[in-house]
Amino acid sequence: MHRIARVAWPVVTALLQGAVSWGVLQYYIPRAIVRWQQAEELRHVGIEPMVIPGLVVFSLAAAFNLWSRLTLAIRGQGVAVLFTPPAKLVVTGPFAWLRNPIATSTIAQGIGVALYTGSALLVSYLALLALGWHLLIRPGSEHELQRRFGRDYEFYRRSVRCWLPMRRRFRPRSALPPIDSSEMLIRHGARRRRR
Template sequence: MSILLLPLNVTVIIPALLLFFFHNSVGWGVEPPITILVVLIGAIIMILGLLLVILTIFQFATKGKGTLAPWDPPRKLVVSGPYQYTRNPMISGVVFILLGEVIIFGSIFLLVWFLFFTIVNYTYFIVGEEPKLQKQFGEDYGEYKRNVPRLFPRRTPWTPGKK
């Protein structure tokens, strides 16, 4: 259960605190029925993000034999499921959840949190995580990195050994 603390803090606790302390900044100032459309779009994006996070956690557990927790990382390189399309689908899922919250609540403070989280994480991938994965998984990760984009997903799934 402790492995869910990080995504829970990032997507629920911090946004809830921001909304609580800066409640005057909430809302787009639009009238119904446009409000309903905005909330629906935000909810769909959030649900897609949540599904992506769940799928990636499942891939880490079943294929990688580990978790998203730094103290129990996957022991095998995960290149199946959502990882066939992009190298960072778990964070992409969290980013979608945060973007959905920004859309639903129309809060500048949630927007700043979304941008901060996204920039810090993608920077960390480039300077911290990818070199570590290259060292841990060697040429397997190198091949994966050459074939699967970091941020924007491929159109078709990548399969190791297949051109």
């Protein structure tokens, strides 16, 4: 019973966090932007709505997002690094192709919404969302993962791209060579200079 609860809690938390994230980032904010755009008669700022491509992109990105969240919850026994950090480093599933599949698929979902609505202002919103995540959230997350998992995370971070999927999936090595402390991440993702 304890083992089931240990797995169930991160899964439930991941699903709730996903629902809140999707509701706020993919529905309420885009809806407000589109309504503002229509109220200000900025219909010319955009493209012709592409309903079917938008739905396809959104659906594929949503499935990838859900897969990523469940993989992190089940294999890592955590949800998000800053809120409920994983107990184990997850380098399988979508994380074998991409370091931040949840953030990437969230942006891809937004692209689907932008195609669906035809709003160019949503693309600006997505660019700000991605930039904010990259500059404000990613450094703290990576620092925490570095602190928790040390050289295993450092090897993974060096091997797998942040935003664009790899051509080949990541395969962890069983024996990692030591990494010099001058090469490890320090606060806010900055590196120490070699002397």
